[in-house]
Amino acid sequence: MGATLFMDFVALVQKHILAQLPLNYAMVGRWIGHMFKGRFIHQAIPESTPIRGERLIGWISHYLIGIIFAVVFLVSIGDAWMNRPTPLPAALFGVLTVLAPFLILQPAFGAGLAASCAPRPVVTRARSVLAHLSFGVGLWISALCLSALAA
Template sequence: MLHDVLLFTVLVGLGSTIALDIWVTLLEKVIGFPATNWGMVGRWLAGLGRGQLVLDGANASSPSGAEKALGWAFHYGIGFAYALLIPLVFGPGVIAQPSVPPFVVIGLIASTVAGLVILFPGMGGGFFASRLPNQGVTILYLIVAHGVFAAAEYGTARLVPALL
């Protein structure tokens, strides 16, 4: 049982996060919409330890290697956390028989809301990206990207039973 949950978490978390990264890289190359700067996310995370809840624009320098590493580790850690939430919230039966609703709830809805109410405000973009000049486009982009993430979670999860 624990082995199944761990295997599910690693495969689904890794597969869906890689798929998301491919999607946002493709969009950046094709339409020019910038991908998340995980180095700046790392800078924000480092600031949390010093009591700085919101990344201000005072330090616009390029992120350091450590900030980039922290940001990317966080990004993949969150992917694993969302994968783990699926069997924790919906029960371990979802591992053997994946169905779409758990992946929509966790992979699309929960991850999108977390981005809009935690990550965007923390990065200085405001609650629901309200401080950004292209709020509607940003929210749509986030929904589509997390739809890709959720679809990749489900697709990867469909492969897991064959490996058990």
């Protein structure tokens, strides 16, 4: 959960310092809500019918996905890393997780594969990579905090 919190902190800093709008997690909730109705792909997710509670669904999903990614990372890397966390494996894993929005979320939202149909695909891709890199850094920082508490 700490990694996702750090990712959200970085997004908040970008919003206030760089005036960049963060991802609207209500759209994630809308997408998930429509899945239960059998619709998985949208021409443009903002134009799809709103789902009751979509914002809450989106935020909960955001954190659950972050927890799942963190568990996958920890199972993959093993216990030794948790005892002496280093930034590189976590940062690389964070960047690797960008495949989820590139291959699943963005196409399903109507933005195309790796945001190829977005108004500014390169900017959208860069922001996605930065967000997921910050998740990886958050994994490392969280592990440092946990290992310090365990010591």
